[in-house]
Amino acid sequence: MTTLPLAANNHRLEFVLRLADNCLILSQRLGEWCGHGPELEEDMALTNIALDLNGQAQNWLEYGSELEGEQRTPDMLAFLRDAGEFRNCLLLEQPNQDFAYTTARQFYFDTWHNLVLTDLLNSTDQRIREISEKSLKEVRYHLRHSSGWVIRLGDGTDESNRRMQKAIDDLWGYTGELLTSDAIDDTICAERIGPDLTKIRTDWLTAVQAVLTDATLQVPESGWMHTGGKQGIHTEALGYLLAEMQFLQRAYPGAQW
Amino acid sequence: MTDWPLWEIFIRSQNGLSHKHVGSLHAADAKMAIENARDVYARRNEGISIWVVRSTDLYASDPSDKETFFDPAKNKIYRHPTFYTVPPEVKHL
Numbered sequence: 001m002t003t004l005p006l007a008a009n010n011h012r013l014e015f016v017l018r019l020a021d022n023c024l025i026l027s028q029r030l031g032e033w034c035g036h037g038p039e040l041e042e043d044m045a046l047t048n049i050a051l052d053l054n055g056q057a058q059n060w061l062e063y064g065s066e067l068e069g070e071q072r073t074p075d076m077l078a079f080l081r082d083a084g085e086f087r088n089c090l091l092l093e094q095p096n097q098d099f100a101y102t103t104a105r106q107f108y109f110d111t112w113h114n115l116v117l118t119d120l121l122n123s124t125d126q127r128i129r130e131i132s133e134k135s136l137k138e139v140r141y142h143l144r145h146s147s148g149w150v151i152r153l154g155d156g157t158d159e160s161n162r163r164m165q166k167a168i169d170d171l172w173g174y175t176g177e178l179l180t181s182d183a184i185d186d187t188i189c190a191e192r193i194g195p196d197l198t199k200i201r202t203d204w205l206t207a208v209q210a211v212l213t214d215a216t217l218q219v220p221e222s223g224w225m226h227t228g229g230k231q232g233i234h235t236e237a238l239g240y241l242l243a244e245m246q247f248l249q250r251a252y253p254g255a256q257w
Numbered sequence: 258m259t260d261w262p263l264w265e266i267f268i269r270s271q272n273g274l275s276h277k278h279v280g281s282l283h284a285a286d287a288k289m290a291i292e293n294a295r296d297v298y299a300r301r302n303e304g305i306s307i308w309v310v311r312s313t314d315l316y317a318s319d320p321s322d323k324e325t326f327f328d329p330a331k332n333k334i335y336r337h338p339t340f341y342t343v344p345p346e347v348k349h350l
Contacts, residue, residue, distance in 0.1 A: 039261070041282050041293035048296050145292060152285070 011187045012125070013067040014087065015194055017077075018230055019116075020060030021088035024078060025238070026109060027053035028245045029096055038099050045145060046102070052138040059131045079249035083238045090229040091174035093238040097167070100160075103149045104167035110143035111207050112178045112200065119195035128193065147211045154215025161216065168212065169220050176225025179204055184230075263312040264290040266297075268304040276308050284309075 030050035037043025061074035072080070091109060096102045117139055120132035153164040179201035181189065188194040212219050228234065248255055261283040267276035279298045284290035290309040299307065318326060330336070 039283060041284065041297055044300070045293065045296040048300055141295075148288070148292070152289075 010067065011184045012193060013064060014184045015188045016060055016064045016067060016128070018087040018089075020057050020064055020077075021086050022092050022109070022113075023053040023060065024057035025086065025088040025241065026092040026105075027051070027057060028241055029092065029094075029105075030102075032096055033102065042099075049106075049142050049145070052142065056131070056135045056138070059134065063127050063131065075249070079246045083234050083242055084232045086229075086234065086238060086242075087232060088229055088238075089174070089177045090226050090235055091171065091178065093229070093235060093241055094171065094174060095237055098163065099149075100153060100163040100167035101171065103146055103153065104164070104171045106142065106146040107150045107211070108171060108175050108178075108208070110139060110146045111211075112175075112204055113139050114143045115200050115203050115207070116195055119200065122192075123194060124192045150211055150217070151215040154212070154217040164215070165217050168217055172220035173224065174226050175204075177227045177229055180225070180227070182230060261285050264294075264309045265312050265315060266290075266294045267308040267310070268294070268298055269306040269308075270304055272305065276306065279303075281312060 027050045030046050030053070033043065033046040034050075035043065037046055057078070058074060061077045064077060065072060065074050091105060094101070094105055114136070117132045117136045120128055121136070123129050123132070150164065150168075153160040155161070156164075179197055181197040185194070185197055189196045209219050226235075262285075263281050264284055264287075265281050266279050268279050269276045282290065282293050282297055284293045287309055291307050294307050294309060298304070
């Protein structure tokens, strides 16, 4: 093992890694569309968003590395941590499946990301404020793009409506984790470093319902939710994703180009 | 999605310049065309404004009209304001 254990008591570091890993893992997933997009134009849009998120992950990981006392570089955090050390929510590691699933995953996340980053503009942590401000301009566009597609596909043909609804339903169970606080989120909120997830939940539901209604889609009923990603307990999907993402650095340690 | 119509994309790179044709792309409607243009043609900081026009709405001069249309202008040098003597007091002309 070349990795060091994360400091479990450092809630600020944990919080930053959650933000970083959400961006990094979704970026990697979106990158899988490169060359396979349904249209050349959409291929470009998905990979542009992937690159935006990759840049955001880099900013967060730089801060994470500093909070860790620079034991590991941002690259080491990205490429040399094992699945159990990743702190992304389970939604982001779910496979692309088809364009409807990719769109539903993106829409759920973008809506959340936009609300959280907006809240983080008032963080007591200056670095978090700065990174959020920079990210937010990009994320507003991501949200516009994914909402647009939810509406087009939902309010499109019978087939596109059916497939979009299925993706919205199937991924719904992965949204609870984004909106439910654990001990770390509670401390982060108490110290005004990050948002109160109870409030984010209310705003998220309102925003999601508005778009789904526009899209003539049914809002899924709340029910049992998957959890664990934020604590490092992931679905099997993450292992395969990391195997591809980390292969080069694992096989050729320190390789550069 | 192969039946998406084609759009011509015009981008203004900075204030004061006019929109310039940069290429074309497919999109279902104008809103999508603008967003696609942003991703395809303005992702490297090329623009501050985008126009999109359905390709079918553009009418072009016929290349075979070239002689009739443009050649006569070549030998009418009096249409260029080159025969005036500019007074030395006039600056910035």
